Amino acid sequence: MGFPRFKSKKCYPQTYTTYNINNSIRIDHQRRKIRIPKVGWVNYRDNRMISNPIKHITIGKTATHKYFVSVKVVCDVEIPPKKAVLNSEDIAGFDMSTTHFLIDEHTQYENPRFYREEEKRLKKHHRELSRKKERSKNRKKARLKLAGVYEKINNRKHDWLHKITHDLSERHDAVILEDLNIKGMQQFNSGLSKSITLDFSWYQFRVYLYYKMYWKGKHFVLIDRFSPSSKLCSICGQINNDLKLNDRVWTCKHCGTTHHRDINAVDNITGEGIRILQEEIGIMVIATTDDHDTSTVGTTGSHASEEDVRPSTNTRQSSLKEESTSL
Numbered sequence: 125m126g127f128p129r130f131k132s133k134k135c136y137p138q139t140y141t142t143y144n145i146n147n148s149i150r151i152d153h154q155r156r157k158i159r160i161p162k163v164g165w166v167n168y169r170d171n172r173m174i175s176n177p178i179k180h181i182t183i184g185k186t187a188t189h190k191y192f193v194s195v196k197v198v199c200d201v202e203i204p205p206k207k208a209v210l211n212s213e214d215i216a217g218f219d220m221s222t223t224h225f226l227i228d229e230h231t232q233y234e235n236p237r238f239y240r241e242e243e244k245r246l247k248k249h250h251r252e253l254s255r256k257k258e259r260s261k262n263r264k265k266a267r268l269k270l271a272g273v274y275e276k277i278n279n280r281k282h283d284w285l286h287k288i289t290h291d292l293s294e295r296h297d298a299v300i301l302e303d304l305n306i307k308g309m310q311q312f313n314s315g316l317s318k319s320i321t322l323d324f325s326w327y328q329f330r331v332y333l334y335y336k337m338y339w340k341g342k343h344f345v346l347i348d349r350f351s352p353s354s355k356l357c358s359i360c361g362q363i364n365n366d367l368k369l370n371d372r373v374w375t376c377k378h379c380g381t382t383h384h385r386d387i388n389a390v391d392n393i394t395g396e397g398i399r400i401l402q403e404e405i406g407i408m409v410i411a412t413t414d415d416h417d418t419s420t421v422g423t424t425g426s427h428a429s430e431e432d433v434r435p436s437t438n439t440r441q442s443s444l445k446e447e448s449t450s451l
């Protein structure tokens with residue numbers, strides 16, 4: 125089939141975009157075909173019915189010679205206004221680490237191991253490819269095999285990212301994430317394990333979560349990584365400078381609370397996120413406790429008074445603020 129030429133031969137997926145001028149792009153759902161300008165009718169497989177006007181399509185070809193088309197349509201999406209009042213139990217803060225990320229003592233998400241699972245196979249294919257003679261047919265075949273493994277890993281990764289960010293955006297009204305600082309990035313990108321970096325793409329995770337929360341009128345807060353998050357007592361605010369890296373459990377000398385290291389960090393992240401929601405974005409946060417106490421909370425100990433709370437009046441401003449901090 126005489127497809128128009130792609131821009132680059134080396135970089136996959138190769139893509140080109142073509143605009144819908146004078147209805148030149150059409151989809152025939154019954155015959156399962158799409159009409160592409162200069163190409164004609166092409167078989168097409170997808171179960172979604174597209175009835176909105178098509179703006180343009182982008183055709184992509186993967187390294188394993190699969191063709192994809194992404195169709196951009198014009199449609200009205202109703203984005204609900206951001207919630208101005210939140211229950212504290214619907215707010216979740218995260219502590220990210222290379223092996224897992226954690227919300228509280230009950231919820232912990234393991235980072236995927238797709239790449240690590242395939243590492244052996246990848247090595248084998250890489251080795252085979254390097255043995256083949258340059259420009260030979262066998263080299264081509266070997267390259268295709270290797271690309272197939274990478275493609276599969278990538279598909280699984282994105283599938284997982286979509287599922288987990290969907291899940292989080294369904295469960296919580298506000299999600300608070302610690303922005304990874306240079307140190308955190310190094311942890312992810314260190315020579316320690318390249319495969320961890322390839323398995324978890326922090327940036328993709330953030331982007332997917334952000335837009336999924338946004339579409340549901342929910343909040344996504346990215347906080348600066350404040351260095352003592354694990355050293356800070358989430359109950360009294362005292363900083364424990366004696367805390368060592370391998371101390372999993374510690375007791376605050378000031379208030380006597382015994383902390384699990386990671387849980388305490390999560391509590392601090394959540395506390396800071398709630399502070400931003402209340403003070404900077406103007407959200408009212410209602411405490412949901414067992415004794416039906418419905419006062420506003422400030423998890424770090426300082427109770428916010430009614431005057432501090434400015435619900436809904438500046439939602440526009442606040443959403444802008446949130447966007448600027450998140451992306």
Ligand SMILES: [Zn+2]
Pocket residue numbers: 357358359360361362376377378379380381
């Ligand atoms: Zn304390």
